[in-house]
Amino acid sequence: MQTIDLEAEGLRHLNATLHAQAENTNQTAWEVLNPRGSHAIACGLDAPIEVTVKGSTGYYCAGMNKQATVNVHGSAGPGVAENMMSGTVVIEGDASQYAGATGHGGTLVIKGNASSRCGISMKGIDIVVHGNVGHMSAFMAQSGNLVVCGDAGDALGDSIYEARLFVRGSVKSLGADCIEKDMRPEHLEILRDLLEKGGCDAKPEEFKRYGSARQLYNFNIDNAY
């Protein structure tokens, strides 16, 4: 286990050290102490390493992550795992706004609640939230899966494209062009796999599926506000 004290060593040293890890590094386990809500912790990683942050993080923790596994033993500020490409990010606490925004791949697990705009413009990422998500989650979501074990706030999936949304609890309201859809056997399989990856003991049958009505896919003036 390699340990970096962020307070003592500074952000540039932390990220430069983690960026320097090669594909075949044998230094795979890293621990970050004293994050104290700092921004851009462990962003831009691109190696199969495991980074554990001992505390809460600020904005954009694990932004644009590739390959790495990042565990935050605390809560995460806005934009955690934004534009993630691959790998896994796990937040033990809550996540602020825009969690997993524009993510292309990988898995983001939030064991607490996520705030508004969770999964905004997601492009292939899988997001599993053990608690609730705030308003405008999955806004303009293009592809990937958002699993919400709790409740969803207002305007879920507004202007959604092809992403799949699974919610176990209530949905305060659906956004434009987002509808409830049939949960077919293949969706139950996908969801079972996601719940297992996310460490949730919920049953797929308890969820409802939401997605695009595909009525906004081609420009029509009657759809304009």
Add this chain to the structure above:
Amino acid sequence: MKDIKNDGPPRTTPIQSATFSQSINAEIRRAAATGIYDIRGGGAKRKVPHFDDLLFLGASISRYPLEGYREKCETSVTLGTRFASNPIKLDIPVTIAGMSFGALSGPAKEALGRGATLAGTSTTTGDGGMTPEERGHSNKLVYQYLPSRYGMNPDDLRKADAIEVVVGQGAKPGGGGMLLGQKISDRVAEMRNLPKGIDQRSACRHPDWTGPDDLEIKILELREITSWKVPIYIKVGGARPYFDTTLAVKAGADVVVLDGMQGGTAATQDVFIEHVGQPILACIREAVRALQDLGMHREVQLVVSGGVRTGADVAKCMALGADAVAIGTAALIALGDNDPRWEDEYQKLGTTAGAYDDWHEGQDPAGITTQDPELMARFDPIEGGRRLNNYLKVMTLEAQTIARACGKNHLHNLEPEDLCALTMEAAAMAKIPLAGTDWYPGKPETSY
């Protein structure tokens, strides 16, 4: 023969309304018939105060000129000197503005890269990400970081020579965009993670930050991912140039890119293009004032765009305080957009060469703003690159000609005192004295 018109009392000559002009009335009829607003490409077509309303004074007894063809007049510029360890060094201060693969064909993007590289300048990606052809043919490539994040990934981010965070553009400050389904080929769809054939909306604001305090943190993240190597530009439309420039500097920009309302877009509502934003002439001095107030003029570089067409325009931008300019529409025209050789086909599309602006429909006869394989095949990227290089060379030579006439051995040595204004409006906007006077509207009172 009897002239019946002369029978009876004299009649009033029919008078067309200036308010309800023929073109306004035609647009009312079109709107009434279709129920949809006009969407088009390009920038503002209305006449606004512009660089044509400024003149250089030239040398005289109190200023001596440099020999036109022999004495050196430097044109190089370095962008991103504030924080980046690898600032961009360009031979000429004319760059190619961001235009997307999707809005433009792959060969057209390649031609922009080829021409820019030959001329020793940079080109810029757009919504839709970076293509290998564009990266391969561009010696200096600026990677746009846009609200849609289509195609955004850390590998391309690290391949870029600079990153341009796009907050807005001159054609539509505060607006997003839409790439209509007919231009979404398999490749465009794949790059944007969306199904083929559906309209692709480009958001008007970023998904994971709001406001200048967040932007500062976003820039920190981009710098950390790219190890503080490449410059970070912030591009804004010509809305509130003093405050936007101030906030961009505060957020940590290395370079501010300022785009006036004449700057083109791939597609948006005509009402947006013509009625939102300011002419670039009104923006430059305000942005320069902001930089000067912060003590950052020349430390944070200013790139201006929106209607730059000639070397005279370049020289005027330099004199007003810009470090470089960017061209988009002019570059497309150099490649062959709106060329009269395609007039028959423009006519079939209900338009004419010079006025064609339905770039979003993907039917461009010149094969530039299209993804149609047959139309694309009309365009030769090597010849396009040669033409763009020629054009950039001419602009540079023209700007040097003017600078030497003003006694300047570098384009950046041009200054407001080298200019006069032809109109009150231009004088007020550019803070340049009206020709024949030492006064411009709004000039602070001076006491002797």
